[in-house]
Each structure stands twice: as C-alpha cells, then as structure tokens.
Amino acid sequence: xxxxTINDIDHAVEADEGMPLLWVIRDILxxxxxxxxxxxxxxxxxxxxxxxxxxxxxxxxxxxxxxxAVTTIEAIEDDPVGRRVVEAWVASQVPQCGYCQxxxxxxxxxxxxxxxxxxxxxxxxxxTNLCRCGxxxxxxxxxxxxxxx
Amino acid sequence: MNAIxxxxxxxxxxxxxxxxxxxxxxxxxxxxxxLVLGVALPGRVARAQEAAxxxxxxxxxxxxxxxxDGGVRLQSPFIEGGQGIYTALAQIVGEELDVxxxxxxxxxxxxxxxxxxxxxxxxxxxxxxxxxxxxxRRLGAAARQMLLQAAAARLDLPVADLSTExxxxxxxxxxxxxxxGELAAEAADLPVxxxxxxxxxTDFRWxxxxxxxxxxxxxxxxxxxxxxxxxVDGMLHAAVQHAxxxxxxxxxxxxxxxxxxxxxxxxxxxxxxxxxxxxxxxWRARQAVEALQVSWTEPAPDTQNAMPADFSTExxxxxxxxxxxxxxxxxxxxxxxxxxxGAARVVEATYDAPLLVHGQLEPPSTIARWNEDGTLDLWLPxxxxxxxxxxxxxxxxxxxQNVRIHSPMLGGFFxxxxxxxxxxxxxxxxxxxxxxxxxxKLIWSREEEFLRDAMxxxxxxxxxxxxxxxxxxTAIDIEAVGDGPGFEPPDTPRASVVEGLAEKPYAIPNRxxxxxxxxxxxxxxxxxxxxxxxxxxxxxxxxxxxADAGGHDPYELRLRLLADQPRHxxxxxxxxxxxxxxxxxxxxxxxxxxxxxxxxxxxxxxxEVATIAEVSIEHGEVVVHDVWVAIDPGSIVNPxxxxxxxxxxxxxxxxxxxxxxVVYNDGMPQARNFDLYPFLARYQMxxxxxxxxxxxxxxxxxxxxxxxxVPPAVVNAVAAxxxxxxRSLPLSKVQFEGTL
Numbered sequence: 012x013x014x015x016t017i018n019d020i021d022h023a024v025e026a027d028e029g030m031p032l033l034w035v036i037r038d039i040l041x042x043x044x045x046x047x048x049x050x051x052x053x054x055x056x057x058x059x060x061x062x063x064x065x066x067x068x069x070x071x072x073x074x075x076x077x078x079x080a081v082t083t084i085e086a087i088e089d090d091p092v093g094r095r096v097v098e099a100w101v102a103s104q105v106p107q108c109g110y111c112q113x114x115x116x117x118x119x120x121x122x123x124x125x126x127x128x129x130x131x132x133x134x135x136x137x138x139t140n141l142c143r144c145g146x147x148x149x150x151x152x153x154x155x156x157x158x159x160x
Numbered sequence: 161m162n163a164i165x166x167x168x169x170x171x172x173x174x175x176x177x178x179x180x181x182x183x184x185x186x187x188x189x190x191x192x193x194x195l196v197l198g199v200a201l202p203g204r205v206a207r208a209q210e211a212a213x214x215x216x217x218x219x220x221x222x223x224x225x226x227x228x229d230g231g232v233r234l235q236s237p238f239i240e241g242g243q244g245i246y247t248a249l250a251q252i253v254g255e256e257l258d259v260x261x262x263x264x265x266x267x268x269x270x271x272x273x274x275x276x277x278x279x280x281x282x283x284x285x286x287x288x289x290x291x292x293x294x295x296x297r298r299l300g301a302a303a304r305q306m307l308l309q310a311a312a313a314r315l316d317l318p319v320a321d322l323s324t325e326x327x328x329x330x331x332x333x334x335x336x337x338x339x340x341g342e343l344a345a346e347a348a349d350l351p352v353x354x355x356x357x358x359x360x361x362t363d364f365r366w367x368x369x370x371x372x373x374x375x376x377x378x379x380x381x382x383x384x385x386x387x388x389x390x391x392v393d394g395m396l397h398a399a400v401q402h403a404x405x406x407x408x409x410x411x412x413x414x415x416x417x418x419x420x421x422x423x424x425x426x427x428x429x430x431x432x433x434x435x436x437x438x439x440x441x442x443w444r445a446r447q448a449v450e451a452l453q454v455s456w457t458e459p460a461p462d463t464q465n466a467m468p469a470d471f472s473t474e475x476x477x478x479x480x481x482x483x484x485x486x487x488x489x490x491x492x493x494x495x496x497x498x499x500x501x502g503a504a505r506v507v508e509a510t511y512d513a514p515l516l517v518h519g520q521l522e523p524p525s526t527i528a529r530w531n532e533d534g535t536l537d538l539w540l541p542x543x544x545x546x547x548x549x550x551x552x553x554x555x556x557x558x559x560x561q562n563v564r565i566h567s568p569m570l571g572g573f574f575x576x577x578x579x580x581x582x583x584x585x586x587x588x589x590x591x592x593x594x595x596x597x598x599x600x601k602l603i604w605s606r607e608e609e610f611l612r613d614a615m616x617x618x619x620x621x622x623x624x625x626x627x628x629x630x631x632x633x634t635a636i637d638i639e640a641v642g643d644g645p646g647f648e649p650p651d652t653p654r655a656s657v658v659e660g661l662a663e664k665p666y667a668i669p670n671r672x673x674x675x676x677x678x679x680x681x682x683x684x685x686x687x688x689x690x691x692x693x694x695x696x697x698x699x700x701x702x703x704x705x706x707a708d709a710g711g712h713d714p715y716e717l718r719l720r721l722l723a724d725q726p727r728h729x730x731x732x733x734x735x736x737x738x739x740x741x742x743x744x745x746x747x748x749x750x751x752x753x754x755x756x757x758x759x760x761x762x763x764x765x766x767x768e769v770a771t772i773a774e775v776s777i778e779h780g781e782v783v784v785h786d787v788w789v790a791i792d793p794g795s796i797v798n799p800x801x802x803x804x805x806x807x808x809x810x811x812x813x814x815x816x817x818x819x820x821x822v823v824y825n826d827g828m829p830q831a832r833n834f835d836l837y838p839f840l841a842r843y844q845m846x847x848x849x850x851x852x853x854x855x856x857x858x859x860x861x862x863x864x865x866x867x868x869x870v871p872p873a874v875v876n877a878v879a880a881x882x883x884x885x886x887r888s889l890p891l892s893k894v895q896f897e898g899t900l
Contacts, residue, residue, distance in 0.1 A: 027423055027444070034443035038397065043389035044382020046571070048521045049606045053834040056521055084382030100380035104372065104800060107808055108242030109379030110521040110571030116380055135843050141834070143521045143572050144242050145811020147845035149804070 013073055017042070018086035026073045033057045033068040036083060044084035044113045048141075055140030058114030059083050065114075065121040065137075084113035092157075093120045099157035107144035114140045119154050128158055223274070223296075224253065224303050230327055230341030232259050235269035237281055238288040239543060240375065241520075241570030241577075242808075243863045244801035245288045247373045249296055251366045251797055252289075256300030256359055258324040259340070261371050268567035271546040282544035284575065284686065286765040286861020289797055293859060301356040309353070310346035311338050370800030375569070386571045388525045388603060390539045395527065395599035396426055397442035398592050399449045402434045402611050405827045406582060406683070407459025407466030410435045414453035422448045429595055431588050438596050442603055465581060465681050471827045473618060476680055477512055480620040480641040487639050487674035488653040491662035494670030496626075499635030503626025507709045509702055511623070511887045513694035513871075515822035516616035516687055517609075519839050522571020525603040526586040528593035534558060539566040540586045541577045548586065551579060555587045556594075574812070575686035580614035580645075583683055607832040614685025615822055617644045619657060621698035626670075631710020632720070635670035638662075638699070643677060644691060645684045650677070656686070660695030660762060660868060665728045666703070666721035682824075688812055689867035692764040696868035697817070697875065697889065700760035704876045705885060714876060715742045715759050727768060727792060727855055732761065735770035735790035738851045742772070746881050749776070755785065758876025762868040765861030767793040771869030773846070775877040777896045782878055784814055784846040789866055791850065794857040802862050807848045809866025815840035817871035818891050 014023050015032075017040060024039050031050075036042050036059070045068060048056030052070040059068045060082040087093040096119045106112045115138070122129055122137045129137075134154055142150070225233040234253055240246045250264035269275045277292050304324060311329035312319040315336065323330055330337045361367075378384045403409065410430045413419075419437065420428055424444035429436040435454055439445035459466035500506055527539040536556050542548045545565040553560040570577060577584075589602040604612070619642040626635040644656035653675035662673035687693055707714040715736065722729045736742040736759075745756035753776040762769045772788045787810045796802050819838050823830045831837035871889060879885045882896055 030443050034441065038441045038443065041391065043385070043391075046521070047388065047523065047603070049834050051606075051833050051835060054521060087381055097377075097380050101372075101377050104376055104804065106242075106373075106376050106379035107244075107804060108521070108570060108572040109375065109384050110386065112379050113382035116382075138842055141521070141839065141841060143519055143574075143812075143839065145808045145815075145840065145845065146804075147811065147840075147842040148807060148848060150842065 013077060015073065015076055015081060016079070017081045018083060018089070019080070024073070028072070028074055030073045031069050032059065032071040032073055032076055032081065035073050036068060042083050042085050046110055046113060048111065053141070054111065055114045055118065056111045058117045058140060060117055060121055063121060063124060065118045082117070084117060087116060087120065090120065092124050096120045096123065096153070096157045099153040103149050103153035103156060105146050105149040105153050107146055111140055111142045115142065115150055119150070119157065122154065123157055129154065223269070223299055224257070226303070226307075226340050226344040226347070228341050228344060230263075230339050232257070232264050234264050234266045235275070236266050237269055237275035237277055237292060238283040239268045239567050239570055240266070241283070241573040243288070243805060244373055244798065245283070246375060247371060248289050248797045248801060249292070250374060251369070251371050252293060252296040253300040255364055255367045256297045257304050258326055260326045261366050262374070263327070264374065266374060268545070271549045271565050276546065281546055282578070284543050284578065286767070286864045290766070290859035290861065293797075297358050298356070301358050302352050303347075305353045305356045306347040306350045307340055307343050309350050310343040314338065314343070314346065367797050369798070371798055373801070385568055386522050387527070387539050387541050387568045388522055388571070390527050390568060390601070392527055392529050392599040392601070395529070395601050396438045396440065396596060397445050398436050398438045398589070398600050398602040399442060399446035399605065400431065400434045400436045400588060400602065400608060401449045401452060401454065402608055403456045404611070405456075405459065405467035405469065406433065406681075407463035408456035409433060411455040411457050414455070415451070419448050419452050422451065427596060428452070429592060431591060433582065434588065436588060436592055436602070438592055438600060442601070446605060465683055467681050467827045469827045471681060471824055473515060473822070473824045476618060477620060480618070480678055481510055481512070481622075483641050483676050483678050485622070485639045485674065485676050487641070487676035488651065489672065489674050490653040490658035491671060491673040494635070496635040496637045496670040496672045499670035500624060500626040500637065503634060504629045505627045505709060507625045507627065507706055509623050509705055509887060510620060511698040511701060512620045513618065513697060513889045514820070515618045515682060515824075516816060516820050517613045517822060517837065518572075518574045518576035518685070518687060519834070519837070520570070520572030520574055520576050523604050523606055523609050524576070524585050525601060526589035527599060527601045528586070528589035529599035530593055530597075535562040535564065536590065537564045537566065538586055538590070539568060540584075541570050541573070542567055543573060543577045544579065547579050552586055552590060555590050574688040575690070576613065578614075578686060580685050581683055583612050583614040583685065606834070610829055610832045610837070612683075614645070614683045616687030616693060617642055617657070617684045618682075619644070619694055621661065621695070623698070623702045625702070625706050627706065627710045631712055633668045633706050633710070636668050637671070638673040639676050640674070640695070641676040641678055643679045643684060645686055653677075656691045658695075659690065660692040660764065661699055664699060665725045665763065666718070667724060668721065688809070689764050689864040692762055692864070692868035693813070693816065694871075694889075696760060696762040697871040700762070700869070700872035701875050701885070701887065704758070704872075704879060713744060715744065718759065718761065727857065728761065730855070731768050731770045731790050731792050731853055732759075734851055734853055735759070735772050735788050738790055738849055739772045739786075739788040744880050753778070754881065756877045756881035758873045758878070758880060760869045760872035760876060762865065764865040764868050766858065767791060767860030767862070767865040769865050769869050771873040773870065773873035773877050775874060775881060777882065780895045780897070782818060782874065782891050782896065784818075784844075784874055786847045786849065787814070787870060787873070788849045789851070789869065790853055791865060792853040792855045792857065793860040793862055793865070795854050795859055796852060796862070799852055802852055803850045805862050806850045806866035809864065810848045810870050811840050811845060813867040813870030814844070814846065814874065817874045817889060818844065821890050821893075
C-alpha cells in the first residue's frame with residue numbers, strides 16, 4: 012500500500028513498486044484526463060504537477076511521490092491561475108484533437124505560477140510538450156493571453 | 161476523386177437520397193417523443209427497417225433530435241479527431257434549422273445505411289464538409305419546416321404567417337412564440353416535406369463565420385473522452401507483444417509459468433502474430449507480456465506482407481531507384497520522347513521520400529464486450545464504422561447487426577484509423593474478451609504501434625525534362641517507383657502514387673507520368689494528404705531545378721506556366737502578396753541571419769494551395785521562420801477552423817520535411833518510439849500566415865491540403881540559400897554549412 016495525495020485527497024493504493032504514477036492515476040483512481048502518449052517521458056501528454064512542478068507521470072515511479080502533492084487536470088479549476096489558463100485556451104481555440112492538451116494546460120499553469128509574465132524564452136524553454144496537431148502557435152498565444160489576464 | 165474515395169466507391173454503390181422522417185418508420189429508439197430526421201436511401205429503407213426489427217432500438221438511425229428541452233443532438237456521419245467537423249456540421253444544420261450551433265451536441269453516428277451519404281461512409285480524403293454540405297442543409301431546412309407546420313397546426317394559423325428565430329417558431333403579427341422543444345413531439349409525427357427552400361447565402365448567419373468549436377472547453381480541461389479512456393464494468397486490461405517481423409507466429413513461451421505468476425496476471429494468450437497478457441491493470445499486463453520469452457517462427461512462405469529478415473529501407477530505396485520503367489501510364493500529353501530529343505537542354509533528377517508513421521498521440525486501443533445475448537460491443541478508434549463492423553463481425557463469427565460500434569473522438573488520426581491488415585487492435589480485443597469471458601480493454605504500447613502502424617509509403621520519383629532555347633520546359637517525363645495503399649488492379653497505376661505528379665496545371669506541352677509498380681513488404685497506409693504528401697516535394701522541387709537550369713526565377717517561371725490558369729495564377733499572386741512580395745534571396749534578415757525563400761504549389765483534394773517558406777541555417781540545421789499559405793477551397797464554412805487546419809498541416813508537412821523517417825534494418829524498424837522518431841516540437845514551429853481565397857469553385861478539402869506545399873517550399877528555400885539541392889527527405893539527414 013502506498014498513500015498518495017491527488018488533488019488534495021489522500022488515496023491508499025495497492026500499486027507495485029516501480030509502477031508509474033500515470034497508471035495509478037488512470038487505472039486505479041480512474042482519472043483519465045491524464046494521457047498516455049509515449050510512456051518514455053518524451054511527449055508530455057501525461058504531465059501532472061508534483062508540488063507545483065510539471066512532471067511526466069509516465070516515468071515517475073509511484074513510490075517517489077509519497078508525501079508530495081499531485082495535481083491533475085481534473086483539479087485545474089481549483090486554481091485561479093489554472094482557471095485563467097483554461098479560459099485563455101478556450102479564447103484562443105487552442106485544442107484540435109485535444110489529446111495533448113491536459114498536459115499543455117498544466118505545463119502552462121506551472122509556468123505562469125512561477126513566472127507571471129514569462130518571456131518568449133521562458134515559454135520556449137518550459138512549454139516542451141509535443142502536439143502532433145501542431146497547435147504550438149495557439150498555445151503560445153494562449154500563454155501570453157493568460158499572463159495578461 | 162482522390163485515392164481514398166475511389167476505394168470506397170468500389171466498396172459500395174452510390175445512390176440518390178432524400179430526407180425521410182425516420183420517427184414515423186419506427187426508428188425512434190431511445191429518443192421517443194423527439195423529432196428524429198434522417199436521410200434514408202430509398203433502396204435501403206427496407207433493409208434498415210428489417211435490421212431494426214431484428215434488433216429493435218439497436219440503431220438510432222437519425223441525424224437530428226430535438227429534445228423536449230430544446231437541445232439539439234446531431235448524429236454525425238463523420239468522426240471528430242481535431243479537424244472540427246462536429247462544429248462545422250452544427251453550423252451547417254443550425255443555419256437551416258435556425259438553431260445556434262453552440263446549442264448542438266454532436267456525436268458520431270453508429271453504423272447503418274442512414275449515414276452512408278453518397279453510398280459510402282468514411283472520414284477522410286478531406287471530404288466530410290464538402291460531401292455532406294447539401295444534405296445537411298436540406299436536413300436542417302426540412303426539420304425547420306416540420307416545426308413550422310406543427311406550430312401552424314397548434315395555433316391554427318397558416319404556415320405562411322409564421323417564421324422562426326433561433327430555437328423557436330414565432331408569429332410576428334401577435335408576438336406569440338413556441339420553442340422548438342415544445343413542438344418536437346408534434347413535428348415528429350409529420351411527413352418530411354420535399355423541396356424546402358434553402359436559406360439564401362447572403363442571409364447566412366453562421367456558415368462562413370468563425371464559430372467557436374464545440375469541443376474546445378472539454379479538451380482544455382481533460383474532459384474529452386477518447387477510446388483509451390473508456391471504462392466498462394468488469395473489464396480486464398490487455399497488452400500484446402507482436403512478432404518482431406510480420407508473419408512470425410508465437411512458438412514456445414520459455415517462461416510462461418513465471419509470467420503467469422506475476423502480480424495481477426489473469427491469463428496468457430496466443431494470438432495470430434502476437435502474444436497477449438490479460439491482467440487487472442494495463443501496466444501489469446504490459447510488464448508481463450514484455451517479460452514473456454517468445455520464440456517466433458519464421459513466416460510461412462506465402463504469408464502476405466511477411467517481413468524478410470534482410471529487409472532494409474536503404475536497400476529498398478536503391479532497388480526502386482534502379483527498377484526499370486516505363487511503368488503504367490497515368491498521364492500523357494503530346495510527345496515527350498520527341499520533345500526531349502529535340503530539347504536544347506535535358507535535366508534529370510531522382511527524388512525520394514521515406515516511410516512515415518502517423519504518430520497520432522493517442523495509442524490505438526479497443527474495448528470489447530461480449531454480451532449475454534451473443535452481441536458484441538466495441539469501442540474503438542475508426543474512420544469508417546460500417547467497414548469495421550463488418551470485419552469485426554467476421555472475426556467474431558456473428559451477424560454484422562450484432563456488433564455495436566462505438567466511436568469516441570480520436571486523439572489524432574491523419575489516416576491512422578482506416579482498416580489496415582494487422583494494424584488495428586480490435587480483432588485481438590474481440591478474441592481476448594471471448595477467451596476470458598469478460599470485457600477487455602486492449603491498448604497497444606507506443607512501441608507496438610511503431611511496429612504495426614500502416615506507413616506512408618517510400619517512393620522514388622525519376623524526372624527527365626527538356627528545356628527550349630529560352631530555358632522554358634517543353635517536356636517532362638515522370639516515373640514514380642514503388643507502391644502505395646489502394647485496391648487498383650495490377651495493370652492500373654495507383655491513384656495514391658501518382659496524385660500530385662499527374663495533371664499538374666503548368667503549361668508544359670509534352671508530358672508523361674507513370675507508376676512503376678514495385679510492391680514491397682511494408683503495410684502501407686494513408687497519411688495526411690496521401691500521395692500529395694511527397695509528390696509535391698518531388699515535382700515542385702524539380703520544377704525549381706528547371707527554373708535554375710533555364711535561368712528563370714522560380715516564382716516568375718510558375719506565373720508564366722500558369723498564364724492560362726487564372727485560379728492558380730491568382731493564388732500564386734495572393735501568396736506572394738501575403739508574404740510582402742516575392743523575394744527569393746538570399747538576403748540578410750533584421751536579426752543579421754542570412755535567409756532565403758522558396759515557393760511551391762499543390763492541387764490536393766480539389767483545393768488549390770500556394771506556399772512560401774523562409775529559412776535560415778543555424779548550427780548546420782534548417783530553421784523555418786515563416787510559412788505563408790494561400791488556399792482556395794472554393795468556399796468555406798468556418799474560417800477559424802480552416803486557418804487552424806492549415807496551420808496544423810504546415811506543422812505536419814514541416815515535420816515530415818525536417819525530421820521524420822522510418823528506417824528498417826534487418827527487417828526491424830529502428831525507432832520504436834518518439835525518441836528515435838522525433839516530430840516537430842514547439843521551438844521548431846514557424847509563424848504561419850494563412851489567406852483564404854474563396855474563388856467559388858466547387859468546395860474542396862481543408863484537413864489535408866495545407867501539407868504538400870510545405871516540404872518543397874522549404875527545400876526550395878534551402879537550395880536558394882545554400883546552393884544545395886536536397887532530393888531525399890528528411891532534411892535532418894543533411895549537415896548544412898552555415899552559422900548563426
């Protein structure tokens with residue numbers, strides 16, 4: 012049994028050592044907003060926040076997150092910055108297929124909480140999640156808009 | 161007609177269609193009391209009714225449902241996978257029905273004859289809007305008329321005295337109004353009116369406007385549900401390990417007992433060409449199946465597409481380059497042989513483009529559930545539900561109508577979710593669910609997806625052209641060597657191989673395009689813009705070579721060769737203007753970097769596209785700064801979605817130009833994930849400028865046409881900047897000279 016804190020709720024889960032946080036979130040806790048894309052930490056579709064840091068949950072072993080606060084996309088509106096990011100995403104009509112966007116929104120939220128007025132370099136350096144639909148320009152526009160809002 | 165349509169037309173016969181009120185024909189299903197309107201094909205109604213009698217309520221064969229609360233549910237014949245089709249359909253139907261598109265709920269319709277517009281049904285070929293535009297308008301208009309008639313009966317007034325405003329029927333004289341929801345049940349009892357007048361285009365309120373997408377908020381909050389997210393009561397999870405080379409079958413499992421004892425493992429299964437583990441969690445199933453030590457048999461000699469142990473893409477490229485012509489003729493004008501003979505100068509070049517994976521971010525999965533009554537429910541990504549239903553029924557050994565197909569939104573597709581041999585997980589899921597007697601969710605890991613995806617073909621194109629004394633092309637001879645997806649007979653060139661090479665608009669009097677068919681053991685698929693995805697690179701790259709050889713500017717040469725093609729010429733001028741006036745360069749940009757521009761044109765999916773790209777070289781690699789695209793799809797429904805799709809296409813076209821390549825050595829793909837098969841990242845994304853030109857020509861496609869022009873525009877810019885002509889993609893294979 013491992014106890015983890017997801018979106019401010021403690022869960023005692025029966026997970027094997029080494030099991031990635033992603034699969035605990037998706038298949039044990041049933042929160043499917045966090046996506047499996049590559050499983051090797053390349054694409055970022057599985058991004059969650061751990062103590063506010065964007066983290067690729069597909070390569071994060073469950074035993075490494077005990078005592079830390081994990082935030083998934085399901086709690087995005089509990090955070091004022093998260094709410095602003097979602098509104099900017101809607102206003103800029105960012106998503107296409109949408110599969111990567113949970114991770115993109117969380118990455119943007121983490122960025123804006125750390126740098127409320129990020130530079131273009133900040134955006135380039137931190138918004139590294141992949142999008143096969145190529146919504147990158149809309150993502151950057153939405154980040155800039157959320158920063159202003 | 162593009163390559164995909166050609167196939168589907170062969171599969172099913174087209175037929176006339178007109179709206180009928182399905183609610184009067186027992187099609188109400190779960191939506192009793194609602195107005196349910198569908199397009200039934202005259203010859204097919206009986207068949208559909210029959211099916212409905214066999215399984216009452218199994219198919220809700222309808223398009224429009226107006227609920228008592230006024231909400232409108234629309235059954236879409238097309239699947240949403242990011243291209244915006246659900247929103248576009250809501251705009252089209254809403255325009256005629258007089259309902260704000262924002263109040264629509266759009267779902268992917270189940271299989272059935274009602275949704276086979278034109279006699280077949282699939283999402284692809286950039287054809288969803290243009291193939292359904294008239295039908296959807298007529299459906300909306302007929303439904304509105306029925307609501308008017310119901311209101312007229314209720315109020316005892318002539319229909320002519322009534323009108324509508326969004327969501328309700330009004331009587332302007334008295335100011336009385338009845339909501340659509342109030343009238344839905346009565347309207348449902350009326351016959352479907354024929355020949356209802358459509359709204360004048362000048363009165364459009366939603367068609368032509370940048371309506372907000374219906375799915376964007378959910379997708380921004382992680383609430384959109386894809387197949388991989390579907391959960392069914394009592395389900396187990398499955399993972400597979402495929403034969404490393406297609407055609408191999410599982411022999412002995414050396415450590416079967418050990419793996420069976422792993423935590424959470426329910427059972428181990430041998431499947432055609434694969435082994436599977438079913439477990440309580442997918443992670444455990446995957447750990448277990450990858451721990452299995454399988455000895456794979458060599459493919460039987462007659463296995464179709466069996467992957468030989470010595471197959472390599474490098475050897476394939478060489479084989480194709482030297483395969484003898486002349487091939488199967490796809491186009492012939494004039495006498496290219498004689499013109500080449502008499503040319504002042506002959507230019508020759510050989511181009512190639514690699515195998516590509518689709519790389520849609522949602523890995524393929526299927527949930528299969530056998531029900532007590534012998535029917536089967538499948539949740540699966542698909543671009544053609546009826547075809548999947550038919551094949552699933554064959555795999556399951558049950559009647560087609562006993563397979564229920566559920567089609568959640570797609571986490572990207574780009575051609576990935578057609579039916580391909582050995583490339584779809586659903587047959588495995590069906591077998592596993594039957595074997596364990598419980599619902600099974602099967603997910604292919606990204607690594608298994610790289611092994612079994614149906615690939616964009618590798619093709620070699622050989623060009624010979626003749627120039628006259630003025631340096632203008634008088635003849636062009638093209639042989640495309642290799643293969644592509646399709647079902648054409650052996651003596652016919654494949655549409656997917658020659659599209660975009662044949663029938664170019666340029667005034668070159670003598671020309672031949674042919675397909676030298678050389679099959680090879682790779683499962684080939686449709687990849688966003690299909691043959692155009694590489695053929696524009698081949699042709700437009702070579703055209704720039706002709707311009708250089710003849711001493712002409714490539715933009716000016718194109719204008720000249722399009723002198724008698726006003727639509728193309730207008731578009732080329734539009735993209736030149738959009739980019740601030742054509743300049744090839746090299747020139748020094750404001751940041752001090754040396755840059756150049758390239759231009760290309762393409763005619764994919766009945767749309768016309770002109771593209772300009774600006775590049776520099778940094779640290780030996782190509783950097784693309786801006787891409788300008790002028791697109792003429794005839795007419796459009798949603799300019800914001802058009803711009804988003806063109807921008808998306810630029811990203812994918814650029815990704816293929818810069819980075820993507822599937823390499824096989826010793827019968828194995830060298831990349832099994834995105835670490836060794838990178839695609840375009842955010843820092844590589846250029847600014848994209850889109851101009852939509854509505855020429856009024858018949859409506860063309862939008863989802864794919866932005867792709868093909870990008871690789872040649874970039875490669876032509878690179879040639880202008882570096883003097884280096886790249887004839888083999890991707891550009892990452894080439895180390896360029898140049899600094900910041």
